[in-house]
Amino acid sequence: GAGVSQTPSNKVTEKGKYVELRCDPISGHTALYWYRQSLGQGPEFLIYFQGTGAADDSGLPNDRFFAVRPEGSVSTLKIQRTERGDSAVYLCASSPPGGGINTGELFFGEGSRLTVL
Amino acid sequence: AQSVTQPDIHITVSEGASLELRCNYSYGATPYLFWYVQSPGQGLQLLLKYFSGDTLVQGIKGFEAEFKRSQSSFNLRKPSVHWSDAAEYFCAVEGSGAGSYQLTFGKGTKLSVIP
Numbered sequence: 001g002a003g004v005s006q007t008p009s010n011k012v013t014e015k016g017k018y019v020e021l022r023c024d025p026i027s028g029h030t031a032l033y034w035y036r037q038s039l040g041q042g043p044e045f046l047i048y049f050q051g052t053g054a055a056d057d058s059g060l061p062n063d064r065f066f067a068v069r070p071e072g073s074v075s076t077l078k079i080q081r082t083e084r085g086d087s088a089v090y091l092c093a094s095s096p097p098g099g100g101i102n103t104g105e106l107f108f109g110e111g112s113r114l115t116v117l
Numbered sequence: 118a119q120s121v122t123q124p125d126i127h128i129t130v131s132e133g134a135s136l137e138l139r140c141n142y143s144y145g146a147t148p149y150l151f152w153y154v155q156s157p158g159q160g161l162q163l164l165l166k167y168f169s170g171d172t173l174v175q176g177i178k179g180f181e182a183e184f185k186r187s188q189s190s191f192n193l194r195k196p197s198v199h200w201s202d203a204a205e206y207f208c209a210v211e212g213s214g215a216g217s218y219q220l221t222f223g224k225g226t227k228l229s230v231i232p
Contacts, residue, residue: 004160042207042222043161059219091161108160
């Protein structure tokens with residue numbers, strides 16, 4: 001498809017387990033963002049990639065969270081030792097070269113809903 | 118740090134009625150301001166944005182918003198609401214221009230439309 005693709009759309013796991021969430025951005029988009037949306041809240045910034053490198057990871061809540069983008073396209077958000085408080089919708093967005101925050105051109109995926117039991 | 122307040126959690130309007138969704142921001146300088154819409158089963162979609170210049174900005178789907186520096190507000194308006202406008206609306210701010218890549222979102226306003 002032409003949009004940002006996120007998998008899985010739903011993930012239920014048990015407390016303490018490891019989880020990976022995948023984001024496939026729009027082809028040609030160089031910037032990629034991860035946000036987290038808890039119930040009743042707006043999205044909260046987690047991390048931003050420009051190409052393969054994490055340009056800003058200041059939003060990651062703690063060292064259980066980690067994200068990679070090894071080839072500058074697909075990104076994986078990894079959560080270790082999941083806790084019930086990690087339950088949320090994890091949103092991925094991408095933007096084209098020359099776009100991004102400064103033009104408002106963020107294209108969001110539908111999100112991955114994570115439930116930690 | 119910047120913040121965004123959307124005072125109304127849920128608004129219900131009749132189809133054809135006018136709409137105004139409120140947004141107040143907190144930031145020391147001139148912010149970049151955005152309105153996004155989130156429909157069930159769809160990702161967030163940009164409605165409109167304000168960076169500088171004309172304080173009344175037009176967006177997609179017939180929406181507009183007005184930046185009022187004196188009130189630190191960026192309210193979203195539509196003169197005649199359609200049933201398909203039922204969704205959740207988020208105001209967002211990016212506070213420091215070039216080099217910053219974080220949007221700060223409000224908690225959202227859910228819009229219900231009565232046919």
